[in-house]
Amino acid sequence: MSRVAIVTGAARGIGAAVAQRLAQDGNAVAVVDLDEAACSGTVQAITDAGGKAIAVGADVSKSDQVAAAVERVAAELGAPTILVNNAGVLRDNLLFKMSEDDWDTVMSVHLKGSFLMSKACQAHMVEAGYGRMVFLSSTSALGNRGQANYASAKAGLQGLAKTLAIELGKFGITANAIAPGFIETDMTAATAARVGVDFEEFKKATAATIPVQRTGKPEDIAAAASFFCSEEAGFVSGQVLYVAGGPRN
Numbered sequence: 001m002s003r004v005a006i007v008t009g010a011a012r013g014i015g016a017a018v019a020q021r022l023a024q025d026g027n028a029v030a031v032v033d034l035d036e037a038a039c040s041g042t043v044q045a046i047t048d049a050g051g052k053a054i055a056v057g058a059d060v061s062k063s064d065q066v067a068a069a070v071e072r073v074a075a076e077l078g079a080p081t082i083l084v085n086n087a088g089v090l091r092d093n094l095l096f097k098m099s100e101d102d103w104d105t106v107m108s109v110h111l112k113g114s115f116l117m118s119k120a121c122q123a124h125m126v127e128a129g130y131g132r133m134v135f136l137s138s139t140s141a142l143g144n145r146g147q148a149n150y151a152s153a154k155a156g157l158q159g160l161a162k163t164l165a166i167e168l169g170k171f172g173i174t175a176n177a178i179a180p181g182f183i184e185t186d187m188t189a190a191t192a193a194r195v196g197v198d199f200e201e202f203k204k205a206t207a208a209t210i211p212v213q214r215t216g217k218p219e220d221i222a223a224a225a226s227f228f229c230s231e232e233a234g235f236v237s238g239q240v241l242y243v244a245g246g247p248r249n
């Protein structure tokens with residue numbers, strides 16, 4: 001059945017792949033990102049493939065922008081009953097060098113952004129008696145040097161997914177988290193640049209530490225999101241799926 005999906009941070013990377021996959025699955029997709037114009041590539045890829053999509057500019061950490069974005073999606077595509085909370089930023093640093101702003105920015109985008117989006121969408125999902133929420137966590141939730149802010153936010157998202165699974169299950173809504181390992185995107189390329197290593201070398205060295213001996217692609221995460229967002233996954237809720245080529249990496 002065709003549903004309306006919102007994917008945040010979908011201008012590029014994992015979000016773009018998830019948006020395209022959910023469109024392939026037959027859903028109309030709202031491609032949400034900070035800059036509406038930056039969403040045009042993802043929207044074009046979906047429409048070129050025969051799917052339906054719109055670009056929506058919004059900062060997920062701002063409640064007024066989230067409310068306006070969700071209202072626009074409901075008016076232009078219909079009630080959103082699939083939500084993938086994917087928007088994210090990095091502000092890595094060791095604790096003694098991490099600024100309050102680094103902490104607040106990461107918490108605002110990942111955690112508060114997911115809270116605001118979930119709250120705005122749940123009204124539509126409860127009314128429909130159906131919903132699928134997915135939260136992008138990370139293997140960093142298990143702890144990662146230089147990521148006190150990010151690891152805390154990603155662990156928090158697992159708690160949010162489990163709690164919403166408990167609260168919203170009776171309305172036909174599931175909530176699950178995906179915890180990716182190393183995925184080849186601008187985000188990991190930026191990490192390589194920050195530590196001064198060529199991205200290809202960085203990928204090669206990382207792949208050697210991963211049980212399946214390769215780094216991940218955005219499509220690996222899109223496949224997991226597709227399952228959690230499917231109608232047939234209705235009995236799978238409050239779960240955290242590590243998609244990392246092994247138990248963690």
Ligand code: NAP
Nearest residue numbers: 009013014033034059060086087088138180182183185187
């Ligand atoms: P990415 O390439 O950096 O893409 C993230 C997208 O989110 C960007 O388009 C960015 O927009 C957007 N965004 C940032 N702040 C936003 C805000 N306040 N409101 C709306 N959109 C915002 O990252 P990615 O690698 O695809 O990661 C996607 C998600 O997976 C993130 O939550 C990340 O933490 C998680 N993850 C990634 C990896 C990995 O290895 N790549 C591993 C584990 C988890 P701008 O370009 O305008 O900043």
